[in-house]
Amino acid sequence: MSEPVLSPVDVLAANLQRLLQEVLDQPLSAEARIAASQAHALAISLCQQLVPQPEPSLIDRTVFDALLKVAGSETAPKLLDQVLLDLGCVRQALDHALPTADWAELRLQSHILMSIAGSFGAMQLCRDAEALNRLAHAGDASALSPLDLRLQQGLVALMQFLQDEARSLPSPQPKERPSA
Secondary structure, eight states, rough: OOOOOOOOHHHHHHHHHHHHHHHTTTOHHHHHHHHHHHHHHHHHHHHHHHHHOOOOOOOHHHHHHHHHHHHHHHHHHHHHHHEEEHHHHHHHHHHHHHHHHHHHHHHHHHHHHHHHHHTTEEEEEEEHHHHHHHHHHHOTTTHHHHHHHHHHHHHHHHHHHHHHHHSSOOOOOOOOOOOO
């Protein structure tokens, strides 16, 4: 049977444990033993912080499902189609406004994106749109580049999610006409 694959953080933690044991096997004063134990605990804590945390879900399904329920089975497909069109327009506008730091356009698009993202449960995208709005109000271009990338990734991911959801919705049944 093969050995389990260890992450670099696991290897580092194991090496720290071995090193601490070697240090503690030596004749040390009580203060040195306490210091070594505290250093080990701190190092293990730092190692655990290096372990990547799972990304928060793109969409809060509770929010999204509640919105679709309110929309109803007839309106939900139309709603998703319209929002996809709106997000396409936001994306296109951001593609032009971000490189030129067009603050007025960035404020406008960030408001639209905050509204859509929040309403559909894309909470990280909503927070990124809020950050864009703050930068646009301050006229601060220093943090636009990293935010631009996250916004674009979040926007594309939301659009893909909505497209997938739209495809999975049942087709609305045609209304029966009353017989004459």
